[in-house]
Amino acid sequence: MAAGRLSFRNVTALAPMVRVGTLPMRLLALDYGADVVYCEELIDIKMAQCERMENGVLGTVDFVAPDGRVMFRTCEKEKARVVFQMGTADPDRALTVARLVEKDVAAIDVNMGCPKEYSTKGGMGAALLSDPDKIEAILKKLVTGVSVPVTCKIRILPSVEETVNLVQRIETTGVAAIAVHGRFKEERPRHPVHCDYIQAVAQAVSIPVIANGGSLDLVKAHSDIEKFRKETGASSVMLARAAMWNPSVFRSQGLLPVEKVMEEYIKYAIRYDNHAFNTKYCLCQMLRDKVESPLGKQVQAAQTNAEISTAYGLQRFYQEVQEELQAKRDALQSDIQLDRPIMDGDVTTLAVRFERREYPPQITPKMFLLEWSRREKLEQPQYHTVQRSQDRAFQSTVTVADRKYRSSLWEKSKKFAEQASAIVCLRVLGVPEGRIGEEDSGLVCKRKREGKANNSSEEGRSKKLHVDVLQETETQEPAVGMNGDKQSTEPSEPAEALKEAPVR
Incomplete structure (x- = not known):
């Protein structure tokens, strides 16, 4: 790859996860040692309607929908390592979205593995696996149309041969890497991952293969990441649920207590004005079987980030950040030259x-x-x-x-x-x-x-x-x-x- 372009060899990545892969979680994963972080799957139709806006108060770039919602928020800290994943079934629309975000991300990824209805309806996600012509058209359009690397993420097909054939066809489009979730589209997280399929793919192509799906049985701690990589023969590893439950799984020094991790997550959520309901969702995933504890119930009852910060004893931090953000708003306003038209x-x-x-x-x-x-x-x-x-x-x-x-x-x-x-x-x-x-x-x-x-x-x-x-x-x-x-x-x-x- 050209100098400065993101490499997918020998990396550990935060997998794309709906409602989890927002900015606070991505930044936390990077802090703990992740090399690459994927955003949650964002649908092309919604993203194509967004306006790119620089947020001088938060220090972010926001992609804002017509109804005012921030669909995607990123910042300079992750710019060189964040991958934008989209759900698409249309080459032209995919290119429109990719060009909208390409200056603010390190790579573009197409979701070809999500089996959920919100993704498969309209021919997106895992529905693309049965339409290799469309896969090829989308990826070729992106590879030739944007300046950043293009990748895709798939699930395995009913046989090893079918899976290998598809991946070899994908390789010809010029993508920089391919992530393989080692489960069939009808399988769920409770089913064992098929490492042999991932291994067959890794041996069949020359581009980096990123192994995904090991959180159930194989990856419990950082030391397990390398074992999973070797077992699949992949270049790299992508973690989803293991990172969702405790993103310090990326730490080479070992896991941190989840209570400490949640505090750090909340701080990012407050600093970057994350939506309170998204903050709650991620905290509940980390709480897991403690979600019905007194703390868990307090989190579930919270309606704002201020109330969440109170549950974790972070009121002072919350107030300090609000004062800091207000000072930035005031400074930005005072910096505007009042006497000169712009x-x-x-x-x-x-x-x-x-x-x-x-x-x-x-x-x-x-x-x-x-x-x-x-x-x-x-x-x-x-x-x-x-x-x-x-x-x-x-x-x-x-x-x-x-x-x-x-x-x-x-x-x-x-x-x-x-x-x-x-x-x-x-x-x-x-x-x-x-x-x-x-x-x-x-x-x-x-x-x-x-x-x-x-x-x-x-x-x-x-x-x-x-x-x-x-x-x-x-x-x-x-x-x-x-x-x-x-x-x-x-x-x-x-x-x-x-x-x-x-x-x-």
Whole structure:
């Protein structure tokens, strides 16, 4: 392999396990001595909809689904050793996902062994074993389409000959390695692993073969890993349940007490904001027969990582991490240059907030922007607002004269988010925004301001003027859009104002 590419010879790997192979478990396995770690199987259809986002607070790269869920989270610490495993039955879709993640992982793996229905329906997982043409098409597409090594993981077929034939065909696609789970697709963990099948495969191909399936009988501790490798004749070994029960199985110095391991796992879960239900699931796997103990019941009852940390006496650690993460959020926000516009794609951004106290009563930046647009004979400003799912904060983009403007900061309400975007537009254009102490621009005359503030007798007459119909009202519920955000593309001005300007 080329320099810097992940090697699969003489390695011990954390196997891909649904709900287990998330970031905290992968990092813990690396700490204890694993050479390579696989993420859980992620379905291509869901991943293809994700957006890659850099999380400056956690120091991670997140792949976020339209509903706001983080489907895959990784970090620099594992970048050179993490393998992204996908479930797929479509070469083109597989390539789309592989290209989405390839810059953030060390290799791409295709699941061809999972016998569970969620994987086999649609022709994925173990269902691929009966379609070698599709296997070949998927792997060739990936090998020629991405810059990182491509591997696959299979189960054995009914006979040694069939298994060897399939693996030899897979080898011709150019994959870097193949993992072999030594059980038939109808067998489960309680069935003995067929080491002779893995040995036959290892002897039949020149690429590295990774032996998997030894956790039941053969691998109880680190010293057993080498025995399993020799018995199968494989280049490397992949551990699933043995690592799930106690990931310190990768330690050459021997197993650690599972209580110590669980504490270290929780620390990673807290530091990387792992979903609490995923954290609970992994802890329950480690507790095993103690899951009904007082501690186990406390873990099962927990609804948040804070409650989990309390069960393990890690409240202080939890609080310290939350303070640290909040400090990072504040620092990232303060680092944004407030006085210089920054282009985010085709949107001009500034880090500004709308502070109501900085403006006279009944006067807002949106009013000034609308009046300026009318004076310049431009179409009415259009606001597009989204709501962030994790904290329900809002961000708005305003379009004026075919140019877009947005604050890089998120606001507590839709109304404030729109005002902030108007401020950005006005400041970039060098147009007054109506702040207290600002020189009178003539956009909104003094008589209108006083009439609104004092509820004077002029109010009835002023209703016919532009400014008096520009009260900030919320007349529509936002629609659901991408990233689980709520969006509104309709202007928030009342109907009377809309009659006086065309809407794009």
